[in-house]
Amino acid sequence: MERLLDRERARYAELHPRSASAYANAKNLFGRTPMTWMAKQAGGFPLYLASARGARVTDLDGHTYIDLCLGDTGAMAGHSPAPVVEAVQKRFKDLGGATAMLPTEDAAWVGEELTRRFGLPQWSLALTATDANRWAIRLARAITGRPKILVNSYCYHGSVDESLIVVGPDGTPQIREGNVGAPVDTRVTSRVAEYNDPHRLAQELEHGDVAAVLMEPALTNIGIVLPEPGYLEKVRELTRAHGTLLINDETHTFSAGPGGCTRAWSLDPDIVTIGKAIGGGVPVGAYGLSQEVSERIEARTDLDLIDMGGVGGTLAGNALSVAATRATLEHVLTDEAMAGMTALGTYLAEGTRQAIATMPWSVAQVGARAEYRFANPAPRTGGESHAAENPALDDYLHVYAANRGILLTPFHNMALVCPETTQEDIDAHLEVLEAAVKELEQDG
Template sequence: MTATAPAGTAGLAGGVDPARIAALHEAAVRTFEAQRPRSRELHERARASMPGGVPMSWMVKWPGPWPTFVDRAQGAHFTCVDGIDHVDLCLGDTGAMTGHSPAATVRAVTEQLGRGITTMLPGEDAAVAAEDLASRFGLPQWQFTLTATDANRHLLRYARHVTGRPKVAVVDWCYHGSVDESFATLDADGRVVARRGNIGPPVPLAETTAVLPFNDVEALEAALGTGEVACVLLEPAMTNIGIVLPDDGYLAAVRDACDRTGTLMVVDETHTLCAGPGGCTRAWDLRPDAVVVGKTIGGGVPAAAFGMTADLTARVQRSVELEDIDVGGVGGTLAGNALSMAAVRATLTEVLTPAAFETMTAQAVRWTEGVQAGIDAAGLPWQVTRLGCRAEYTFRPEAPHDGAQAAAADDFALQQLVHLQALVDGILLTPFHNMALMSPVTTAEDVDRHTASFGALTQALVG
């Protein structure tokens, strides 16, 4: 990793002088280095045994010359090994949307640790958790996995299996975890190709995937009209390329096109659970054939789930022989383990309550207003969008209409500066885009700390 300003298209999308970005980045690096000597020591040690000195490769992308090493995290804050308190607006990129170590989840997990961690057999917690999810999302049948990636992958297999169709459809610039079929995008000529950075795709993506621009009903109709598509997998609002909200009627058009063509509609609510207790599915009265939810439901303990309609469940059960049910590529030895299920039950029933979402959303409104004030005061051509308790700004004057617009608005050097300056000021944003998430214990003071930091940076960018 380097302490110099990152290369990229600085200033082209953000309306800011690239030289100013570079100068502010250099100053922030010097402050970061002075603040975090213990993190530097640990990073240098870790490089001897881990590539990049991190336990997962994408962690090298955090801004700064080395990662910030965490000592402890509680509620909406964490303290790094150098003793610096941080307001955490990343919250494990939704994995800790509950706040770090919520008391109810910790209590349930602690009790379960002494009663057994994994048994490959069901317990009462699983039934209670499934009933809670059914009530939230309106889908009656649920299965549990360790990650949303697993849940998405399982549903794609089921969709191809019950429909007999070879392809799946995803949205251009989507993200559904490490699902092979979803790492596809459209090139300048509208052809399906592997997304930039896709590592070792097993087959050409055009063989497995149709790619649809978000909010494009015509493209949706054309893809489903081929009769090759087993399911459409989409977030009801895009979140991993900046928040992109659906046009009025778009999701209804997806449902209608799926109904007319015998295509399944799979909604990934892993991040859009921020819209409320039942995600966008409940808030917007969607009617998907299947829903995926992950990360948050275990309060930070690895857990995810997928729900299905009674009809889809029956189709799956009729088409899978009992003798083969354990070798079909769906499931996992640790899926639905006792520890995860204890965490899910407690998190759903005691932490992610309707009242909690009201508190979280109120703080997101406050955060959005603070960011908009900073943008307006500096006269920058940026905008901010909110979805429930999640909000994000992009380096463009209008909200993006699809993933390609959101991607084109990115400015890597500017993004790195924004994140590094926030980190220097004791604030953690979600990595790789400019998103903030509120937990049930995020306070107005936490939000205002970000508003002050953001306002100072925007003034520095134009001053």
């Protein structure tokens, strides 16, 4: 593994001198990148973006890639889709007023469309899914009068403080390794249960102090972990029995279809949060409320929802983001387009199973998204999926793919398709993956 990885990294450095130079010269950026996670690259330094269109990305050295990362879902609509470009140009250039602190009619259209897709009747806009989660948590605490939030071990909800807690090896809650500057011990604010473990969930809810269960319908950022039969129904049953709200974070699982897993799997959450893809590459987030939840909030006249109550942001719901969101939902990530993406995602998942058939790995799919994990059978909890991590193997497969024109999500082996991804693109990825696996077998 070390020899193969060294070989691929040497080739990567040879292919990308301008990206290497740009990284070396970015001395006034903390971590040498605009955001520190951009430095997580298997080749030792990040590729620098020159341009991107549809399902293709071109780097500073002139290499063009089939992009199966798609901004870790942020570009699930493809890069710069024409309807979004047109809507943004019209709003920003022709009409102006991108951030005037005034509502636009586009926002009402977006709210109505999100209701059609997800079923929840009331929506509010944010700039990121992280913000949507934070605000949903505050609302849940306010109307339940309870202090704690329950999450799944190794879940992903952005940088939400309450989510950085895991089930330790001894079964007790622990602060997630690497948590930066936590304002308080996460065990004070949160409870945790493994995904697919309704017994542990019931035990934690019995304390009576959990305002909401914040969860992804399927875990995604620790490798895809799918629900076992009846698990999500049991979660809903338990939360209702204990007077706890259920928040479904659909930011990644939106890949399941036009209404995410909520619609595809007939789920019934109290709140839905979402972000990334719905803006077609322009920052936006949203959260939807059930009728009961919205009525409970509105009945609380003591809550400051307008000024400094802790819910909202100056740029949230800005006219530019809302115009991009309407264009994305109305013209790009349509029901028809997402059905086609799911079909291609199935082709990807089936082809990946064949490409890795000789390895003790597994494949999981959520609509347009598929991912392989270094374990078979597939992990059933976040803890099991975390235990299956192999950083050197991850890096080898990522840099091998990049050197041959394929981009995968840097944090895991996720491949995602957009409306402009083709079967030929998937075939090219599968050919590269199969070749990488064969080299491992030959050296093994």
